[in-house]
Amino acid sequence: MSTVLILFCVLSAITLSTAFLTIFSKNPIHSAIYLVICFFSIAGHYLLLNAQFLAIVHIIVYSGAIMILFLFTIMLMNLNEQREVYRPRITRLGAIVSFCLICLVLITIFINSKPIVGEYTSTGEDYQSIKVLGKILLNEYMVPFEFASILLLVAMIGTVLLSKKEKLEK
Amino acid sequence: MDSTIIIEKSVIIVAVFALTMLMAMYSTWAERKVAAWLQDRVGPNRAGPFGLFQPLADGLKLFSKEEFEPNTPNRFLFFVGPAIAMSTALMTSAVIPWGDKLHLFGRDILLQATDLNIGLLYFFGVVSVGVYGIMIGGWASNNKFSLMGAVRAASQMVSYEVAMGLSMIALLMMTGTLSLREISAQQAGMNWNVFYQPLSFIIFLICAFAETNRTPFDLAECESELIGGYHTEYSSMKMGFYLFAEYANMFISSTILAVLFFGGYNYPGMSWVVENWGVNIANVLGFGALFIKLCGFIFFYMWVRWTIPRFRYDQLMHLGWRILIPLSIINIIITGIVILRADIAAYLGF
Numbered sequence: 001m002s003t004v005l006i007l008f009c010v011l012s013a014i015t016l017s018t019a020f021l022t023i024f025s026k027n028p029i030h031s032a033i034y035l036v037i038c039f040f041s042i043a044g045h046y047l048l049l050n051a052q053f054l055a056i057v058h059i060i061v062y063s064g065a066i067m068i069l070f071l072f073t074i075m076l077m078n079l080n081e082q083r084e085v086y087r088p089r090i091t092r093l094g095a096i097v098s099f100c101l102i103c104l105v106l107i108t109i110f111i112n113s114k115p116i117v118g119e120y121t122s123t124g125e126d127y128q129s130i131k132v133l134g135k136i137l138l139n140e141y142m143v144p145f146e147f148a149s150i151l152l153l154v155a156m157i158g159t160v161l162l163s164k165k166e167k168l169e170k
Numbered sequence: 171m172d173s174t175i176i177i178e179k180s181v182i183i184v185a186v187f188a189l190t191m192l193m194a195m196y197s198t199w200a201e202r203k204v205a206a207w208l209q210d211r212v213g214p215n216r217a218g219p220f221g222l223f224q225p226l227a228d229g230l231k232l233f234s235k236e237e238f239e240p241n242t243p244n245r246f247l248f249f250v251g252p253a254i255a256m257s258t259a260l261m262t263s264a265v266i267p268w269g270d271k272l273h274l275f276g277r278d279i280l281l282q283a284t285d286l287n288i289g290l291l292y293f294f295g296v297v298s299v300g301v302y303g304i305m306i307g308g309w310a311s312n313n314k315f316s317l318m319g320a321v322r323a324a325s326q327m328v329s330y331e332v333a334m335g336l337s338m339i340a341l342l343m344m345t346g347t348l349s350l351r352e353i354s355a356q357q358a359g360m361n362w363n364v365f366y367q368p369l370s371f372i373i374f375l376i377c378a379f380a381e382t383n384r385t386p387f388d389l390a391e392c393e394s395e396l397i398g399g400y401h402t403e404y405s406s407m408k409m410g411f412y413l414f415a416e417y418a419n420m421f422i423s424s425t426i427l428a429v430l431f432f433g434g435y436n437y438p439g440m441s442w443v444v445e446n447w448g449v450n451i452a453n454v455l456g457f458g459a460l461f462i463k464l465c466g467f468i469f470f471y472m473w474v475r476w477t478i479p480r481f482r483y484d485q486l487m488h489l490g491w492r493i494l495i496p497l498s499i500i501n502i503i504i505t506g507i508v509i510l511r512a513d514i515a516a517y518l519g520f
Binding site: 033 | 247286287288291292294295297298299301302305306309317320321324325328331348
């Protein structure tokens with residue numbers, strides 16, 4: 001077995017086991033910490049694919065910022081007693097529909113990316129370098145890139161608005 | 171060929187590790203000496219000449235102290251906290267260029283553990299992970315003061331990382347690369363980035379203070395309010411690891427400041443030395459230059475610690491979000507306008 005394959009197997013085992021432990025562990029803080037380990041192993045997968053930039057950005061954004069805020073809120077909420085939150089039927093339906101939509105998006109990504117990825121491998125361009133990545137994002141994928149940034153902006157404004165509204169009602 | 175690279179890199183890694191540890195050890199001594207000097211005292215002077223063996227005595231004391239454990243359901247996490255703090259403090263030094271290269275045994279040896287082309291992002295990644303050591307340790311201590319310290323540290327570090335990243339973007343627009351080796355090489359002569367990006371330097375410096383949890387930003391361990399912050403429940407060498415990690419972080423961030431803004435290993439007249447005395451001497455001197463610069467920054471850290479009192483928490487957040495972030499965005503806009511103007515001038519052929 002080659003080193004890459006061994007590394008891949010170890011990383012996949014860590015990813016899958018920590019992902020399951022995230023769901024099954026009773027303590028919310030332990031869940032969050034398992035999720036952090038899971039994110040690190042996913043960054044390891046990116047490194048195996050030679051995508052250094054993606055790996056580091058993944059660590060900075062997910063492990064370094066988002067999960068810290070998660071841990072932060074969980075610690076402040078003091079979730080000592082575990083109780084099953086009652087979820088209305090419409091929420092469950094919504095969850096199923098959004099899961100199906102995510103699957104649809106993933107399938108289209110896999111189908112559509114195959115020729116493009118082949119193209120990059122055949123031209124031999126170093127697509128782990130930031131320069132090439134930036135050019136691709138701002139030339140070929142300009143519109144989706146801008147849409148993603150608008151989505152983030154809308155999410156940010158929405159959060160600010162929601163927190164302000166709560167304050168006013170008090 | 172392969173084995174020589176492995177040997178070469180291992181030697182460099184061990185040397186950098188030893189240097190970081192030694193500097194962290196002697197920073198504790200220097201801190202007490204600087205404090206004594208600023209407060210008109212003598213400072214440690216019993217162990218060895220000028221108290222130079224004081225760090226060894228402190229280490230021995232910490233090792234031999236009783237290992238106390240609080241009544242916590244998370245014993246494993248309680249152990250993991252200091253380990254994470256220490257390992258992240260040591261990891262950053264991998265991408266720092268300590269000098270250009272040495273020519274030994276007929277081969278060029280780069281004085282750097284690894285030259286990533288995203289070196290700066292690696293630094294940010296490791297720094298952002300460093301918060302976990304404090305958060306997990308503080309939470310697992312099962313003590314409300316520790317938890318408060320941990321939560322403060324986390325919110326402070328996350329807030330100041332934003333300003334730090336934005337201040338870096340202005341610098342990156344100018345250098346056009348994320349590799350610390352190339353950034354150092356671009357500053358040859360006296361082209362130090364601090365002359366071109368003074369605002370970016372000041373913002374980065376303030377954020378570096380906040381990231382290392384040093385005064386005036388040491389709200390995470392603020393004795394008068396929180397007993398000892400996140401390390402209230404720690405004792406013996408676990409406590410020592412937290413303190414050691416702080417000094418190692420201080421050493422690394424001083425080095426990053428010197429590399430990014432103060433020319434790294436460059437010194438005036440380096441090209442003359444290369445021509446006349448050879449590459450090896452030039453780069454040993456270069457390492458010396460970097461070392462002097464970073465010692466200057468470490469002294470600055472200590473000087474500030476014993477001069478400026480601690481901020482209040484709302485002042486800290488106000489400074490981070492309302493002053494530093496808008497300033498760094500303005501800095502990015504100004505840099506963009508200047509670069510665009512230069513590009514247009516070059517295009518039109520002035």
